[in-house]
Amino acid sequence: MVYSGEAIVPVEVGVESDWIQHHNEDNVVRRLLEMDLADEARAKAAIRLMAYQQRMRQSYNRRVIPRLFQVGDLVWKNVKSVGDVTKLEAPWVGPFRVMEKLRSGAYYLEDEGGR
Known part of the structure; x- marks a missing residue:
């Protein structure tokens, strides 16, 4: 509703976003597949992290000289x-x-x- 003035439509209303321009059903299917594979990627990253931590632990333990003390030392x-x-x-x-x-x-x- 406009009183004694001219109504102007902003330019942004007529410009489509990239998401709207490139949207099709193939993208939706592809995105759903990527979401399904996210758990697998997360599991692979966790396995790589555990392997890295194990290698670091082995490297550290190779250089540690264990010292045992007796009562009275x-x-x-x-x-x-x-x-x-x-x-x-x-x-x-x-x-x-x-x-x-x-x-x-x-x-x-x-x-x-x-x-």
Whole structure:
């Protein structure tokens, strides 16, 4: 409804979008097939990710030197990561005495004061 003026239709109304220009039933079928294959692509990506993680784990474990401690051994406790330590600062505290070894590979430690 226009009062004392001229009604003008915007140009955008007459211009068709790319989606409308290229729309046909083949595109709909193709899009549905792609959606069906998305689960398969996701599963393949998950398998590739697991294989990558396994290779990284094997590469890391090749360079790790396992250390086993006995009850009564004196050890140092690491309290800072390598990046958080300045040149003159030690990343560990201690010494601590190994009091008990747990099945999980962890240790109960005791300092010189008995704590």
